[in-house]
Amino acid sequence: MINLQPYTNPAYFILLIGTLLPAMIGLYFGKRLKVYEAIWTFSFLLITFGGIKWHQGIALAAYIIFQQLLVQIYKAYRKRHNSTAMFLSMIILSIFPLVIVKLAPIFPSSQLSLFGFLGISYLTFKTVQVLMELRDGTIKEIRVRDFVRFLLFFPTVSSGPIDRFKRFQADEQQVLSRDAYLVMVDRGVQYIFKGFVYKFILGYFFGTWLLPRIAHVALLERHAFFGTGLSLHLVEYMYVYSMYLFFDFAGYSLFAIGISYFLGIKTPENFNAPFRSHNIKDFWNRWHMSLSFWFRDFVFMRVTFFIMKKRLIKNRIRVSQVAYLLNFLIMGFWHGVTWYYIVYGLFHATAIIINDYWLRYKKAHPNLIKHNMFTEGIAIFLTFNTVCFSFLIFSGFLNTLWFK
């Protein structure tokens, strides 16, 4: 059987949008063809997780059943009780498959990686979010099919953006007027074409064309600067990799959002000109937004409330610092259990804590620096370079340079 990976080439788009047309025509006439959409989703899941990747397909099916059970059991339980122990066990159970898959590379001889499939992280984010909102009481009812549809919404299944259940469900239920739907299709087309420029032209140029060449020369200079491998080419690598990372992932996100819009779903944005951020905090409000907002709402805020409620730490500044540290450490581990992802997380935690100190200092001394184009430029320049350096860590290239 054929196997196609999402959004990799023009033929995929022709197939995807071509088969989506009936559903789109339906929406144009104000009707959501739910059965057709379900069949369409199933077929594309089969193409993505079938063929040579059949074991991923099985893992996905098992995963969905497992998470569905957790959600339905907890929903029923939550109607009567609300114990923290039960809630925590549900969360732990829910992230258990993801933890196993993330640990698999450390135990290469084990069969742990068999639990994995493309997109497991994003499905876990969605499930955890549903469980948390069930606990909060902001979600009361979630039907089996609604949960499956939310989880397996095909345009975003492999790598996000991470939507929220209530928002998604509202879009899904809403009957769009023809005008409103046409505006969405128009936006969708714009997203997808911008994605083509990002991923297939700029991402290709930086990632496929330029990056291997620079990596090659940078590796040749691994003995440079007293054996540290620090060379101008390494600096070049840092910038080129950063550009590649942005254009590739932002391009991918634009595809996912564009296709969502065709289906009348306003999947949230993932990037908002991140290299124009004027500090690290600003950066995380613009970079991989659906992930950083998820972490903000479900890790950072929860940790902060927990510490404050239990009065573990009195000083409010310390509280947020600890929360940042935990937040980014978890994000680092989520990327993968390697030293460079974890250092990447710690680096950003440190950067944002320093950033906080600076912001407080500036607030206390309002006449210290006047805001003008020049200072704004310096701020953007500093932030950009800090971020690019963090991406150099993230790229794992230093690992190759030093230890391979």
Add this chain to the structure above:
Amino acid sequence: MKHRHQLGLTIGPVLVAIIMSCLLLIYPYKAGSYSASGLEKASLSQSNNVLKGQAIKTAALKNGYVPFFGSSELSRLDMTHPSVVAKKYHWSKRPFLLGKAGTQSLTHYFAMQDMTSQLKNKKAVVVVSPQWFTKKGQIPAAFSAYYSPLATAQWLLKAKNTQADQYAAKRLLKMNAFHRTSMMGKATLRIANGEQLSANQRRYLQLRLKVLHGEDHFFSAFIVKNKMRRLNNGTKKLPQSYSFTKINRLAGAMGKRNTNSNQLQIENNLYRKKLRGKIKTLKNCQVNLDYRQSPEYSDFELMLNQFKQTNTDVLFIIPPVNAKWAKYTGLSQQMLMSTSHKIKQQLNSQGFNNVLDLTQDGNINYFMQDSIHLGWRGWLAVDQAAQPFIAKRQRTPHYQINRYYFSKNWQEKIVK
């Protein structure tokens, strides 16, 4: 009415974009619209899009270039490299370099498929590295890197039920450059089984070819590596008129200067970057290398088969291994000798008599630039043979292809 207008504004630009991309790809370009300097740049570039594409290389072969098939050694643009010498002394035709690290017989065989009319009754030079003939032969990953859908589609469309085509199809499938279930894979499978392509497959390949030609013309206009500076630097070092003795002396001096960091006569930069740190561990590391048995011998036969079909007059060059390096790493000279014997037997017995075997010259000072790549004096030896070969009148070669060379028996046979 209003909705229709809105719909038109949304879909209109998309349709225009699709139509324009289709036109761009299918538009019948006129061949040969390259400037002389563009062709010169391409002749040195060894870029992937030159090797995999058709437009540039065929234009060059029509306009004063001879194909030089080879691998990594071709990129050593020293003063004596044929590309440099040919420019300086105005050879009647200049080398067009095809191949780089990892290109072997199979890649060349397929790359030839979109230039057969430029090979017909013409000349070619092939540098056959003994290093191609490893136990495993062509590595699929390397083949895939140079895999050309354009040349392969052309090959498929003219493939017949012959032993050579069947063999080539089977090898192609082994390389995993494409999926077996893809259109290309299914078509290749048919050739491998001795069947004809289906009408559908033909139509698909013809259409695909049109698009690939469009892409080739479009993209070959840029992304060509520029090595003109190195070429011109080389020509400046050469004496005004060609003199073997003078250039030989210059080559020796230059070799000496550029290898003075080590005892093995390996070029200083390369030695410093790749070898210095681990030279101790390399002692006797090549004791077990053996090039005498390899599937490559039959892949090589594919090239010969192609030359027979296009009546191409070919000069074969078998480069040596740096003798000092061979001794240090324990590489057997005897094994190298019998490898070159085997290659020569395959060539001579089928009428390919134009062979420059340099296997025994690995101990000449500064013949090699490093371990296995021709250098200052080595290239000079090549020039000495290539210049008269290219200058002389085209002759009609008489080749007799022997199917035996496609057999496992030959691949495994050890020739003393």
